[in-house]
Amino acid sequence: MQLTDVPGESPHFVRSVTEMGDTRDVIASEDIYASNGTKLLAKGARIDSKQFEKLTRYKLSAPLDQVLSSDRAVDAAMLAIEFDRILEHDATYRQLLSRAGDPRQLKHCTANLRLHSTIELRLTVMMDKHTEMFEHTLRTAIIAFACAQRMGIPAADFPAVLMAALCHDFGEMHTDPRILDQSHQVTAEERRFVHVHPVTGYVLLKDLPGFPAAASKAVLQHHERLDGSGYPHALHGEQIDRLARIVAAADVTETVLRRLDMQRLEMLYRINKPRYDGDVLAILRDLLQTQAGQPVDTGPVADPSARLNHLSDLLQAWFDLRSMLEQRASADAPGSPLAFLFKRMASVRSLVLQAGFNPDDMTSMLAWIQDDPEVLAELRSMLDEMDWLLADLANEIERRSPELNGLSQAALKGLMQHLRPEIH
Template identity: 30%
Template sequence: MSSNFQEAVQQLVDDRPPTAVHAIYSSQGIKLIERGVKVDPRLYERLLRHQLSAPLEDALQAQDSINGKALRSTAEDLVERRPVLARLLGHGNHQAQLLDALEAIPLPPPVAFQLSVARDVHPALFQYAVCTALLAGWLVLRPGMVRYDVIMPMAAGLLQDLGMMHIDPALLQPQGDLTPEQRRQLYSHPLVSALLLERHHEYPRELIRAVREHHELLDGSGYPAHLAGDRISPWGRVVSLAQVMSALLRPGRALSALRLSLLLRTNRHQFDPALGDRVLGALRGMASESAPASVTGIAALEPGASPVGQLIAFDRLLAAWPATLGRGGDATPARVQGMAAIGQQCEQMRRLLADVGASGDQLLMLGDDQDADLMAELSLIAQEMTWQLRALARNARRRWAPAAGEELPTALAAWVGEVDACL
């Protein structure tokens, strides 16, 4: 049990002491507590002082432990409180079928315990996981499918972030810049999730692989392995998109349908095209979220910002990427490959801006057109591109990977500096 997960379990023990589902032994074979004993804070602290014969979480059961019915109840509540989620699941009348599949996901006791800790200690993480499971099922569901092929991708969506409870809990809270150690933990959490699931025979290798890949992107800009294209499994592509959708559809997120539409339209190089088209098709007819009355919400997000000016500046920054970086000189092959990948992403982002009518040249042709709906959409595109540019600059630094005391090349440092100044 990691120290961070120990802290989460400690919070659970303090509020709702779990019960030992079988006797707990030390690594020397000494029985420490009997089956059925309630583990209160004092007893939990004593157990932590021992080397145990098996992981402690394997022996504990939370009060009102998570099971299929609890998952279904949570999902029904999420659908009721998230209108866009309800509309997506209602597209094709699949909601009842998906709820049935969610209830049938296999949950070995140690996995059920970890989900129970998430529910009681990190409720937002738990709700995000259930929403991701529903969306993963919706993405794969087709008429006549074998039920197993729906349940297992949903299980991957539900369990993909178990590893988040084993890393720095600060990463579960909205915050600014991450420390290098926090970023390393964040990039490793898909591997931690996969390791936690590998010992349970209920889960096939394809599910474990999808959990490892749930932050991989088709253009190779994801993590932890920078997989690209066909190297990402079908279920990995499903969970990668489902978890992004789940984050966008959380309660209180303004204009979530429009944000999701723009995300897919401006990032077609990162997600499976067929899955993206399925989502965009379902989102048609939800345009009421982007009515002029909602422009006030956008203005509050970016006070005083000119989306047209921002997007023109972003387009010029992408065009200014120093294409000769890493060519010649003594750059390592990894750096050459990394800089080439960043250059390709800059070109892809420029093409995507052009595809949605937001390239620099297209925007200059608008003149004084200040149509409210148009400005609302351009504001959201600018917000999405702000995030994309910030991530691109961060990836450029990371993929050059300067050694201790080493500076970035002048051209790269200048470009990253211009991005930082623009944002």
């Protein structure tokens, strides 16, 4: 993914901004021009949904968020209030911050943030029109800040940590909300817009006066993974900056914490250990350990036999495909475009073995664990996390399809059917 691949002003973001103007004052802070020099709106004009068509009919000469202002904007003082709200009502986040160090540092650092007007506007749009994303952003920022404290990162770098976490999903506001809906089955073409959002966010932030370069780079890299399975550039290991590693782990941790499923969180850390920074995961484990021992009401646990058999079928499909691929010279060599596939599937098989199952007979151990609800619940967490891991592999295959050295999609079809069975 190159910077030149980033789309222009998104109609989805323009719609959010203009609709926000129906309930609060959104004002043009300067004249708004089309790229051909046509003046669209004068300085001081009030923006609302009536201007949506006009603002999307032309390519704008400047990004919309740089020429607008809003009343009741999300500034540093409001962010501090929002953090206090979360900490007051959520014991997990209070204990997380207390275990990390001085909990007052978060409020002090937030209150002293110098937010560019563009960032204030985007956070305001997020709070007003993307409330779940705003809540996720705030909680991710608390986790990232606590992790940075415990890691001993200098206090002078705390603002960059907060800015990276607060802005990490700015690019998602340019994505069609239907694609982000959890009930929507994303197509390969739609997934391209999801994968571009870190680049979009980076482009929006990298040239803002006073915005930390480390924070903009973390926004760009927060979906990269240490094993090279991430996006947009499939970076490996030390190619990924430390701040990006913190935000990446905080991002995924918040997603699981939202469901109050500590067992699933521990399973996520175990299964995804090769993908995330080990030091960061160790710190998060320690910060959350007072919660980890609390019982989780898992409810009735469904018989996992069918899911285990499906996993067995997947591994057999890989065995068949691997036999064909190995006939090609050096298909699994480190420099081969196919090497990632060998590495990812070897990791899946290894995880199955680590869980105590024979990959060739996945149901062999079920007989003696059927009457143990605790073990069955852990197995369910493992299978849930494995589902995400396999879906990520399917996405990675699609992202890398241009590199696959002439390998036909038909050859991958059987494997893909097992990686993402719900769409076949």
